[in-house]
Amino acid sequence: IGWFARIPRAERDAIFGLVEDFQKDTSKPKVNLGIGVFRTDEDKPYILKCVQKAEEKILKKRMDKEYSPVAGFEIFKKLSMDFTFGKSSVFNKPGRHVTFQGLSGCGGLSIAAQFLRMFYPGRKMVYISDPTWPNHQNLFNKLGLKTDTYRYYDAENISLDFDGMMEDIHKMPYRSIILFHASAHNPTGFDPTEEQWKEITEEVKKRKLYVIMDNAYQGFASGDLNKDAQSFRIMAKRRVNMVLVTSYAKNFGLYGERVGATSFLVDSKHEADKILSQLILLIRANHSNPPLHGARIVEEVFTDPCLTKLWIEELKIMANRLKSARKQLLQKLKETGSSRNWDFITKQIGMFSYTGLTKEQIIRLQKEFHIYMLTSGRLAIPGITSKNVEYVAKCIHKVTS
Numbered sequence: 001i002g003w004f005a006r007i008p009r010a011e012r013d014a015i016f017g018l019v020e021d022f023q024k025d026t027s028k029p030k031v032n033l034g035i036g037v038f039r040t041d042e043d044k045p046y047i048l049k050c051v052q053k054a055e056e057k058i059l060k061k062r063m064d065k066e067y068s069p070v071a072g073f074e075i076f077k078k079l080s081m082d083f084t085f086g087k088s089s090v091f092n093k094p095g096r097h098v099t100f101q102g103l104s105g106c107g108g109l110s111i112a113a114q115f116l117r118m119f120y121p122g123r124k125m126v127y128i129s130d131p132t133w134p135n136h137q138n139l140f141n142k143l144g145l146k147t148d149t150y151r152y153y154d155a156e157n158i159s160l161d162f163d164g165m166m167e168d169i170h171k172m173p174y175r176s177i178i179l180f181h182a183s184a185h186n187p188t189g190f191d192p193t194e195e196q197w198k199e200i201t202e203e204v205k206k207r208k209l210y211v212i213m214d215n216a217y218q219g220f221a222s223g224d225l226n227k228d229a230q231s232f233r234i235m236a237k238r239r240v241n242m243v244l245v246t247s248y249a250k251n252f253g254l255y256g257e258r259v260g261a262t263s264f265l266v267d268s269k270h271e272a273d274k275i276l277s278q279l280i281l282l283i284r285a286n287h288s289n290p291p292l293h294g295a296r297i298v299e300e301v302f303t304d305p306c307l308t309k310l311w312i313e314e315l316k317i318m319a320n321r322l323k324s325a326r327k328q329l330l331q332k333l334k335e336t337g338s339s340r341n342w343d344f345i346t347k348q349i350g351m352f353s354y355t356g357l358t359k360e361q362i363i364r365l366q367k368e369f370h371i372y373m374l375t376s377g378r379l380a381i382p383g384i385t386s387k388n389v390e391y392v393a394k395c396i397h398k399v400t401s
C-alpha cells in the first residue's frame with residue numbers, strides 16, 4: 001500500500017530487541033543479562049507460591065468473565081492504597097485520592113501522561129533522571145510530553161550524584177513535572193537515603209513541582225514493603241502533589257498479567273469526582289476495562305492473611321537471591337585478579353547493576369562470549385546464577401583488562 005512504503009523503520013526497543021537476539025543465539029553457554037525479570041538460581045522463571053494458591057482459590061470460585069469497572073474494582077483500589085501509602089495515610093480516605101487499575105506500570109504511566117498532557121496547567125514536559133529506564137522517554141514523547149533530564153549518576157565515583165540532582169532540581173522552572181523512581185532505581189540501582197529523600201522533598205516543594213512517582217519495585221527492592229515506600233510516603237506527608245504509578249509485575253511476578261494501580265493525590269471529594277470522570281473517559285479511549293485475572297490474584301493475596309504472610313516471605317527470598325548473586329559476582333570478579341574496584345555491585349540494590357562497561361566492551365561480551373547486556377552498561381542481576389557467575393566474571397575481566 002503506497003503510504004506504508006514511506007513509513008521509516010523505527011529503532012528496535014533496547015530491551016525486547018536484545019531478548020530476541022538472545023533467543024536466536026544457539027551457542028552454549030549463553031547468558032541473558034538483558035531484561036529485568038526475576039530468575040531463580042536455576043535460571044528459571046519464578047511463579048510465587050502465594051500466586052499459585054491465590055489462583056487455586058479463584059478457580060474454585062468459578063468467577064464470571066464480565067467487564068471490570070473502567071477504573072477497576074473498588075476493593076482492588078482500596079487494597080492498593082493500603083499497600084502503597086499505608087492504612088494511616090491522610091490520603092488513604094475517600095476524597096483524597098483517585099485510583100485506577102492500570103495495565104501494569106507502563107499502562108499507569110501512559111494514562112497519567114495523557115491526563116497531564118490534557119489538563120496540566122504547567123509546562124508539558126517531564127524531567128526524568130539521567131540515566132533512566134529506556135522506555136520513559138519513549139512513552140512520554142509518544143504521548144505528547146517533552147522530556148528533559150536531571151543528573152542522577154556520578155560515573156566517576158559510580159554512585160548517586162545527589163548534589164548534581166539537587167542542583168538540577170533547584171534550577172527547574174516552578175511547577176515543572178518531575179519523575180522519580182520510588183525504589184531500586186533502574187538502571188543504576190542507587191537510591192537516595194531516607195535523609196536525602198527528605199531533602200529532595202523540600203526542594204520539590206520549594207519549586208512547586210508535580211511528581212510522577214514510578215513505583216515498579218515496592219517490596220522487591222529491599223524485601224521490605226515499607227522501606228521501599230519511604231520516598232513517596234515522605235513526600236505525601238509533606239503534601240507534595242503527586243501521582244503514584246505502582247506495578248505488580250515484579251513484586252508479584254505477574255509480568256505478563258499486566259496489573260498495576262495508579263493513584264492521583266487530591267484535596268477534596270469534589271476534585272476527586274471530576275478527575276475520576278475524566279480518567280474514565282481517557283481509560284475508555286485506551287483499553288476501556290482492565291484485565292480481571294491479575295487484579296483478582298493481588299486481591300486474594302492482600303485479603304488472605306496466610307497468603308499475605310507467604311508473599312512477604314517470598315519477597316525476601318527474591319530480594320535475597322539477588323543480593324547473593326551480587327555478592328557472588330563481586331567475589332568472582334575479585335578472584336579474576338581484576339584491578340578494577342567492583343565494590344559498587346553490592347552497594348546497588350534491586351534488579352540491576354550499572355557496571356560502567358563501555359559499549360565496545362558490551363558488544364565484545366555479546367559477540368565473543370554470548371553474554372547479553374544493554375549497551376548502556378546495565379546488567380540484569382537475575383541472569384547471574386551460581387552456575388554461570390564464574391564464566392561471566394572471567395569474561396567481564398577479559399573485556400576490561
Ligand SMILES: Cc1ncc(COP(=O)(O)O)c(CNOCC(=O)O)c1O
Nearest residue numbers: 015035036104105106133186216247249
Ligand atoms: C522503572 C520502571 N518503570 C516501569 C516499568 C514498567 O513495568 P510494567 O509495565 O511491566 O509494570 C519498569 C519495568 N522494567 O522493565 C524491565 C526492564 O527494564 O528490563 C521499570 O523498570
